[in-house]
Amino acid sequence: MALPDSGPSARGLLRFLTCGSVDDGKSSLIGRLLFEARAIMDDQMAKLDRDSRKHGTTGAAPDLALLVDGLQAEREQGITIDVAYRFFGTPRRKFIVADTPGHEQYTRNMATGASTADLAIILVDARKRLLPQTFRHSRIAALLGIRHVVLAVNKMDLVGYDQAVFEAIRAAYAPLAQGLGFRSVESIPVSALNGCNIAGAPASTMPWYQGVTLLPYLETVDITPAAPGPFRMPVQHVIRVAPDFRGYAGTIAGGTVAPGDSVVVLPSGRASRVGRIVTMAGDLPRAGAGQAVTLTLADDVDIARGDLLASAESPPEFADQLAADLVWMAETPLLPGRRYLLRVGTSETGVAITALKHEIDIATGEPRAARALAMNAIGRVTLGLDRAIPFDPYESCRETGGFILIDRESGDVLAAGMIRHALRRASNIAWQGFSVDRAARARLKGHQGAAIWFTGLSGSGKSTLADRLDRALVREGCHTYVLDGDNIRHGLNRDLGFTEADRVENIRRVAEVARLFVDAGLIVIVSFISPFRADRAMARSLFEPGRFFEVFVDTPLEECERRDPKGLYAKARAGKLPNFTGIDQPYEPPETPELRIMTGELSPEAGAERLLGLLRGGGILP
Amino acid sequence: MSTRRAMAEDSAPVSDLDLLEAESIHILREVAAQFANPVLLYSIGKDSSVLLHLAMKAFYPAPPPFPLLHVDTGWKFREMIAFRDRRARELGLRLLVHINPEGLARGINPLDHGSALHTDIMKTQGLRQALDAHRFDAAIGGARRDEEAVRAKERVFSLRAPGHGWEPRRQRPELWRLYNGRMAQGETMRVFPLSNWTELDVWRYIAREGIPVVPLYFARPRPVVERNGLLLMVDDDRLRIGPEEIVRERMVRFRTLGCYPLTGAIVSEAATLEAIIAEMAESRSSERQGRAIDHDQSGSMEKKKREGYF
Numbered sequence: 039m040a041l042p043d044s045g046p047s048a049r050g051l052l053r054f055l056t057c058g059s060v061d062d063g064k065s066s067l068i069g070r071l072l073f074e075a076r077a078i079m080d081d082q083m084a085k086l087d088r089d090s091r092k093h094g095t096t097g098a099a100p101d102l103a104l105l106v107d108g109l110q111a112e113r114e115q116g117i118t119i120d121v122a123y124r125f126f127g128t129p130r131r132k133f134i135v136a137d138t139p140g141h142e143q144y145t146r147n148m149a150t151g152a153s154t155a156d157l158a159i160i161l162v163d164a165r166k167r168l169l170p171q172t173f174r175h176s177r178i179a180a181l182l183g184i185r186h187v188v189l190a191v192n193k194m195d196l197v198g199y200d201q202a203v204f205e206a207i208r209a210a211y212a213p214l215a216q217g218l219g220f221r222s223v224e225s226i227p228v229s230a231l232n233g234c235n236i237a238g239a240p241a242s243t244m245p246w247y248q249g250v251t252l253l254p255y256l257e258t259v260d261i262t263p264a265a266p267g268p269f270r271m272p273v274q275h276v277i278r279v280a281p282d283f284r285g286y287a288g289t290i291a292g293g294t295v296a297p298g299d300s301v302v303v304l305p306s307g308r309a310s311r312v313g314r315i316v317t318m319a320g321d322l323p324r325a326g327a328g329q330a331v332t333l334t335l336a337d338d339v340d341i342a343r344g345d346l347l348a349s350a351e352s353p354p355e356f357a358d359q360l361a362a363d364l365v366w367m368a369e370t371p372l373l374p375g376r377r378y379l380l381r382v383g384t385s386e387t388g389v390a391i392t393a394l395k396h397e398i399d400i401a402t403g404e405p406r407a408a409r410a411l412a413m414n415a416i417g418r419v420t421l422g423l424d425r426a427i428p429f430d431p432y433e434s435c436r437e438t439g440g441f442i443l444i445d446r447e448s449g450d451v452l453a454a455g456m457i458r459h460a461l462r463r464a465s466n467i468a469w470q471g472f473s474v475d476r477a478a479r480a481r482l483k484g485h486q487g488a489a490i491w492f493t494g495l496s497g498s499g500k501s502t503l504a505d506r507l508d509r510a511l512v513r514e515g516c517h518t519y520v521l522d523g524d525n526i527r528h529g530l531n532r533d534l535g536f537t538e539a540d541r542v543e544n545i546r547r548v549a550e551v552a553r554l555f556v557d558a559g560l561i562v563i564v565s566f567i568s569p570f571r572a573d574r575a576m577a578r579s580l581f582e583p584g585r586f587f588e589v590f591v592d593t594p595l596e597e598c599e600r601r602d603p604k605g606l607y608a609k610a611r612a613g614k615l616p617n618f619t620g621i622d623q624p625y626e627p628p629e630t631p632e633l634r635i636m637t638g639e640l641s642p643e644a645g646a647e648r649l650l651g652l653l654r655g656g657g658i659l660p
Numbered sequence: 661m662s663t664r665r666a667m668a669e670d671s672a673p674v675s676d677l678d679l680l681e682a683e684s685i686h687i688l689r690e691v692a693a694q695f696a697n698p699v700l701l702y703s704i705g706k707d708s709s710v711l712l713h714l715a716m717k718a719f720y721p722a723p724p725p726f727p728l729l730h731v732d733t734g735w736k737f738r739e740m741i742a743f744r745d746r747r748a749r750e751l752g753l754r755l756l757v758h759i760n761p762e763g764l765a766r767g768i769n770p771l772d773h774g775s776a777l778h779t780d781i782m783k784t785q786g787l788r789q790a791l792d793a794h795r796f797d798a799a800i801g802g803a804r805r806d807e808e809a810v811r812a813k814e815r816v817f818s819l820r821a822p823g824h825g826w827e828p829r830r831q832r833p834e835l836w837r838l839y840n841g842r843m844a845q846g847e848t849m850r851v852f853p854l855s856n857w858t859e860l861d862v863w864r865y866i867a868r869e870g871i872p873v874v875p876l877y878f879a880r881p882r883p884v885v886e887r888n889g890l891l892l893m894v895d896d897d898r899l900r901i902g903p904e905e906i907v908r909e910r911m912v913r914f915r916t917l918g919c920y921p922l923t924g925a926i927v928s929e930a931a932t933l934e935a936i937i938a939e940m941a942e943s944r945s946s947e948r949q950g951r952a953i954d955h956d957q958s959g960s961m962e963k964k965k966r967e968g969y970f
Contacts, residue, residue, distance in 0.1 A: 048675035120828070122812040123805045125858045132676035134856055146833060153835035274689040277722045287718070289686045289837060318720040329678075330685035332720070343693050367833055381838055384693070440836045449842030451832040 049127070052256060053134045055151045055184070057144075057175035058161030063192045067161060067230040068124060068137055074237040074253055075126040075133075121151045130257045144171070145178060145400065145414035149365040149454050152182035153440065156261040159188045159252075164197045164227070168210050174400045176211075180218035181363060181416065181456065183436055186259060187215065187223045190252065194244065195229040201246040217403075222259065226252055266327065268352035269293035269301070270430070270438050272383030273345045277332055285316055285332040286341055291383065291437030292430070293349060294326040295333065300350035303341055304428035308475060309350055310337040344385035346428045346438070354438060357460035358426040363398070364391075364443070365416050368452040372411035372419075378452060380423065382441040388424035389443070395419060420461060432456035479559035483517050487556040488658040489581060490649065493568045493628060494591030495620050496606055497598035499637040503591060504565040506646035514650075514659065516561055521548055523566045536617040542573055549577035556585060561658065569625040584656055589649070590631040595620050597638065677865050681714065684853040686837055687816055688718040688800070691851050692725045694841030695798040698851075701787075702728040702755070704740045705917045706873050707802030707854055709747075710862055713871045714853065715800075716751065726800070727754035729790055733782035734759055735770055735919035737895050743874045756794070760786035770921045771900060778919070788824050791848065798841065798849040806858045816855050822846030859915075860940050867933040877936065879913040879928040890924030 058064040124135040136151030138144065152158065158179040162172055179187065189211050197203045208225040215223045226235055227247055234241035237253040250258075270292040277285040295301075299312045313334035315322040325331045333347065341347075348354050366372050372391060380389040395418040397408035411417045432439030443453040480486050490507065492500040504520050511518045527534070531547055534540040545568055555562040568574050578586045598620065599607040610618035617623050628634075633652055635645045653659045691698050700715060702708045715724040730744060748755035760768075763781040770778040791799055805812045815831050817839045832840055841849060854862070866873060883894040885905045892899065893914075894907055899921060901907055912925035913936075930939045 049677075050674075051676040051679045120813045120831075121833075123856065124812065125806045125856070127676075127858070127860070132858075132861070150833040150835055274686070275693045275719075277719055279722050283721060285721075287689050289682060316720065318717045328682055330682040330689070330718070379842075381840070436836055440838070442833075442835060442838050442840065444840060444842055448844055449840065449847075451835075451840055454833065454835045 050131045052131050053155045054157040055136045055155040056159045062161040062163045063230045064161050070230045070233055070236050072126050075128055121147050128257055146367045148178045149182055152179055152184055155184055157186040158184045159190050161190050161192055162207055164191050164193045164203050167207055170401045176214055176218055177400050177403055185221040187220050189225040191227045192230055194227045195232050199243045224255055267292040267435055268349040269295045271347040273341055273343055274384050285334050287332045289330045290325055290327050292327050292435040294324055296324040301347050302350045302353050303339055304346045308339045310335040310339050354428040354430045355460050356426050356428050358423040359461040360421045361458045361461055362419055362421055362455045364419050364453045364455045366411040366413055366453050369413055379444040379446055380441050383438055387427055390422045391419050392422040393420040429457050431459055483559045485516050486658045487559045488585050489552045489556050489562045490587045492565045492589050492591050495598045495625055496567055497601045497603055498591045498593035500565040500591045502642045503645050504563045506642040507649050508563055510646045510650055511561055518561045519555055520563045545573040549580050553580045567619050569619045571626045587632040588628055590628045590634045592634050593637045680857055680861055684714045685718040687853040688715055690839045691798055691800055697796050698726045698798040699729045699796040700726055700800045702730050704744045706862055709871050709873050710865055711802045727756055729756045731786045731790055732757055732759045733919050737876055737920045739876050740874055740917055758790035770919055775922050798851055800851045802854050803852050804857050805855050816852055818850040820848045863937050876914045879911050879931045881909045882912050883907050884910050884912055884925055893920055893925055895920040
């Protein structure tokens with residue numbers, strides 16, 4: 039057997055899945071395929087003969103089904119309890135067979151086997167026609183993205199090799215297959231037991247069948263996807279070699295890549311170009327889906343495991359709320375609200391199932407209301423992620439749309455999921471315009487973006503200081519903007535009152551607006567009482583280190599009350615203004631602000647100068 | 661290099677070996693990324709040679725970020741030990757060698773104590789000792805699913821309970837290319853990057869990549885004695901030739917390599933890689949046939965795995 043390892047005649051690889059129950063003769067079919075491909079060795083055959091006498095169900099003939107049974111326990115029970123992988127080959131293709139059981143654990147095991155399979159053999163017992171399990175198996179195959187199906191109508195020997203039986207089954211299956219969107223469906227009448235229509239020419243027992251037999255079909259079926267899709271590569275590992283080699287190792291999940299291609303790094307959104315495709319056998323001019331490669335980039339960008347490299351022309355979607363189908367695999371049921379870890383590609387993110395929309399009846403495909411998902415159930419859920427992730431819908435790319443849910447404590451895999459679409463696309467646009475990055479904006483403006491956050495009591499002098507700083511910066515040619523508490527409350531936040539909850543929301547919105555402006559390259563001056571440490575910490579957390587300057591405008595309450603420029607303290611003392619900071623609501627002074635300005639000791643102009651010095655020292659101003 | 665060119669033109673791996681190689685490299689990189697202290701179990705055989713080659717490729721131009729560990733039994737072929745030390749030196753890799761000191765002190769050997777006890781104490785217990793001593797959290801091995809029926813169900817990331825036992829029921833589903841290395845306290849992982857390779861794939865890949873292997877795989881005249889249906893090579897004078905036994909020079913080679921008194925040779929003329937591949941394509945017996953340990957009890961691989969064997 040001469041097997042060329044490369045070139046157009048190189049041997050290919052087909053991964054397929056066999057679905058059916060023990061009673062359908064599934065193990066016999068696989069055993070027969072192995073036998074026909076001469077994958078069973080003499081000593082295995084001798085062992086089979088011994089085992090057949092002990093456990094077999096075929097009398098004197100060797101029970102080929104026993105070849106594919108694994109664990110001692112299941113051999114004794116006569117059932118398979120897990121996914122087993124078999125291997126055989128012909129000069130044209132190597133085959134990896136995922137053999138999954140048809141009994142009560144079928145959904146979980148079948149989904150596992152199907153996740154890497156290109157094709158499914160759906161086995162039907164000719165005597166029993168289409169059973170509910172035929173629908174289940176077909177539906178799970180479709181759900182997991184299998185596009186090619188062989189309907190193997192087995193045990194034809196037990197129906198007298200009757201063409202009418204086969205045709206009736208084939209006709210009954212057609213509408214189901216069409217509804218599930220398979221790209222190809224091949225129906226073949228077989229007898230695994232007698233080896234009819236498994237390999238070679240069509241069997242003489244069924245002269246009415248002149249189609250292709252099973253093994254030749256598996257050798258030739260075209261499984262190349264209709265379109266290769268855009269480039270995707272989850273970064274597995276960063277390879278560094280002193281002094282300056284930095285490569286990003288990963289398996290290409292979709293599309294192709296070549297040196298010079300524009301790529302975007304997600305979630306950061308940084309853009310760059312592919313430098314080299316490095317392998318031990320030399321650099322490659324191009325690489326495609328399924329290849330494990332190491333890429334270098336033209337620019338010095340910060341990339342870590344979990345990041346996704348993607349085509350800049352066709353980037354993936356980006357969202358933190360997703361609709362997905364889940365196959366629940368754990369004994370403890372899914373309960374909405376629980377928190378898990380979600381792994382897609384090489385990234386892990388905290389996630390909560392925020393809603394269980396419905397369970398999917400696998401036999402009928404119909405949705406039905408559900409409050410929990412038990413093991414082997416399938417449901418449509420809403421995922422709320424801790425942060426937005428890049429993804430593709432599962433039907434576009436299995437590797438960037440398929441995920442597992444992991445239990446935080448045991449590390450167990452609880453579910454497999456397929457992302458269908460984003461529910462909130464707001465952040466979808468976040469990557470847009472990232473081709474103009476922060477460095478480019480800074481060059482244009484002549485300074486970095488930053489937020490100066492003034493906090494202090496009402497009347498402490500925040501607005502005055504903000505105004506002086508603003509003027510001083512503009513004099514220096516800086517691009518600035520002032521976000522003032524009173525002004526914002528007239529517009530963006532006019533729906534908010536002064537309860538604690540509203541104050542929190544007030545700060546959150548202002549902080550988000552400030553962040554956008556800083557992203558745009560501005561120096562943003564925020565002048566807000568912002569009395570609570572937790573809220574200021576939240577605001578700070580939105581910014582990169584060194585981009586947020588907390589300035590405590592420290593004026594004693596008595597002095598503020600004495601100034602009372604807007605007459606608010608008087609109103610509050612009179613009980614006409616509830617929830618007033620300093621009077622009936624506390625002010626929590628900053629513990630470690632970037633700067634503390636005592637207005638009693640420093641003029642506003644001098645304060646502004648101190649601030650300019652701070653910004654120069656922090657690298658914001660040149 | 662012709663492979664590279666073909667790949668480049670079609671922009672995707674074209675052959676089954678390309679795809680197997682890519683899958684294994686992906687798995688090795690996952691180990692490096694997900695575990696704090698992994699180790700590659702290097703058993704010197706052809707599968708280990710392929711594994712080592714893949715590890716060199718996976719992290720190129722950096723060296724593999726884990727050491728090699730050989731659990732020695734004191735009964736390996738002398739050529740294996742020489743090959744082991746030479747390869748580690750050539751590749752500049754850190755090689756750890758462990759022999760169960762208690763087994764050594766008790767003089768455990770395959771001739772007096774039988775294959776089952778020898779394997780348990782020198783291999784299974786020895787491995788557990790080494791993994792515990794170095795606190796390795798993941799051990800990469802070259803086992804393949806096609807070797808044995810129980811292995812066919814083994815995961816790529818195989819979770820081991822504290823104490824290294826394998827619980828079939830606790831194994832996790834593995835979907836897509838998502839290999840989950842999360843573990844609870846005290847648990848460890850065994851990782852099998854060659855899960856989907858067959859013996860023939862291994863040899864075709866060795867030929868394609870020009871990977872060095874122990875010369876014992878190639879047929880040569882060697883002194884052998886027939887014992888319990890196995891052709892044993894007289895590798896040193898510890899084999900104790902019985903009065904009825906005759907040592908003969910025969911043209912033999914090995915399909916697998918282990919402890920020499922437990923590993924049967926096959927009569928063969930295959931002295932080159934091409935001849936080995938051709939012989940295998942025609943072969944009518946499975947690879948582990950020459951391993952005494954597999955035949956001691958029926959279902960014995962499952963038993964050994966539960967006890968922490970690879």
